[in-house]
Amino acid sequence: MASILISSSEKYSGKSSLCTGIGMILRNKGYSVGYMKPIGNMLVDVNGVLSDEDAEQMRRVFDLEDEPKCITPILLTDNLAHDALAGVDKHFDKTLVNAFSAVSKDRDVVLIEGTGGIGGGAMYGLSDPQVSSILGTKMLLVTRYDSVYAVDRILCDIELIHDPEMLAGVILNEVDESQMSYVCELVVPFLEERGIKVIGVLPKDSTLRSVPISEIVEDLHAEVLAGSEHLEDLVDHYLVGAMEVNAAIKYFRRTPDSIVITGGDRSDIQMAAIEAHVKGLVLTGNLQPSAAVLGSADEAGIPVIIVRGDTMSTIGRMEGLIGRARFRKEHKLGRMVDLIENNVDVDGLLSTIGL
Template sequence: MVGIYIGSTAGYSGKNLVAVALGLRLQKDGLKVGYMKPVGAVPHREGDKVGDEDAFFMLDVLGLDADPALVTPVLVTRDFKVKAFTEGVGDLMGEIKSAYEKLSEGMDVMIVAGSGAYMDSGAYCGVEGVRVARELGLKTLLIDRFFGELRYDSLLRSRKRLGDDLAGVVFNDVPEGYRAEVDELIVPFLERQGLDVFGVIPSDPVMGAIKVSDLAARLSGKVVSAHGRADRVVENFLIGTMQVENFMTHFRRHKNSAIIVGGDRADVQLVALEGACPCLILTGNLYPNDIIMTRSEVLETPIIMVRDDTYTVAKKMEAILSSHKLRDTIKVTHGTQLVGSSLDFPRLRAKLGI
């Protein structure tokens, strides 16, 4: 039985994306695949079962019937942190090892998901990623997502720290304009340092998209029109603070972008609606006028009303679109295909001994 620990160099790097794609691919190849997330940071309840939100999602996608409490033996809640910082939480690694042994029975491969942003996350209670992977005897696959640059220094430090226990790295969300530098400079350099690069996943607007209804919730706003189309998808955003003529020029280049505009800018709102934007986000807690409301309903374009100012909403949007979870069926299907066409699965399987 082979165990794979999927870690990352930063938060929201795409651990679930790669775990889903890898798990489904190995299942398709006829292998029995198990899943575990030893440390969970987002408690979630389904019926009488409590576990980690990501773990519930992964169990569902992979079609696994496992006890969520066993899949995530360490669940970080407010009470857990208070106890960890005061009296201590005992032998958590013992609990993790016991759960891993039970979950891995009869499996060919175990996919173990890391928690937190880095391999050191969880050090305060003795369950950091490096220790979990080492004590469970797992090979580590790191996901490094492009956030302005790739973290090659961090990867090299991980190479020295993990040694042969580091299987390699997968680069995620790499823009087309940066791809040549990755392929021609960074990947060859890392390979010469003994760090295998198993794939480069390109940026894709679908993977960063979010439903209007989810966006409203994340912005602490409310949908005030065209409620029946709150399932429309937003891939990007554009700020409508400029004059109408200038806005129209920018708008034509950014189709499928939500328009963030002051609630008092009916001129820009109308242009955005007639231009078939996926949704309007009105700032300043100002309700749209009757003309805008009517056109919104006729064109079936939802309007989200929020309290924050335009600048604050724009900053929130940047964070939301870069950290939105892999949840929708469309994203799972598309993401699996994206990873499948980007990863060198035969080479990865050979390295892992699968």
């Protein structure tokens, strides 16, 4: 039985989407695939039981019947943090080994998803390298290439992996088209000269980043006030409307496939966003907009939704939604598989982990 722990330099680097895509490729090759996220850090309530959001997505995609407590045996609750700070020994190594034994039964390969960044969980003795060591598996490191500083992040991450043999390789994710030649001709050779094997360079893809406005409504528990016939329009950026109105119009027009977050009392910003033909408006603070705003939005076919939370908390939720490859739509999963097959040395990865 083979296994690989997919880690990342930071949150929202594409770790979950790569885990899903690699799993689908393995299934298409005829392998029986198991999945485990040892430490749940994105807690959700599922029928009255606490679980992890990523793990629940994987359960649906791969039709997993393993018990949730085996797929995600440790949940990062406030009580867990308190016990760790108080020095209470929870014997997590035994918990992980027992859960791994359960999810790997009758499986050819198990994909293990790390927790946030590579060092997440270190206070519990559960950073990704520590989990990899406990389970005796290699690591695949995923880094979002947002700038050349991604190289710094990778080099720092490597310092956390004390055994060089533990690292199966690195994938540079979401590389902008304008940076692709620079990354392939300079960044990849730089890393490989230092013994860091780069097994894939994935381009930024708008299909994976985008979400329909209907998902934003669901995630934010929002109320739709206008433009309900356009809730399936796709959004791949969010903008915050907190500036002077003339600057706002120019700002909004530069990124047309965006949804604008602004206060429910900012009718000037709301009208500017409608004039700029943005994809939608999220109004915060549970403040109702004017009839003029709603009428203009309906006429322009722009959804307007209202949320109870303030602007900062709404931004936080949006950061976790836009840019993450949630596979509620089949075309997203197919696109992720295509990207991996065309840009990652899958056979080399499989050989490294013993498949």
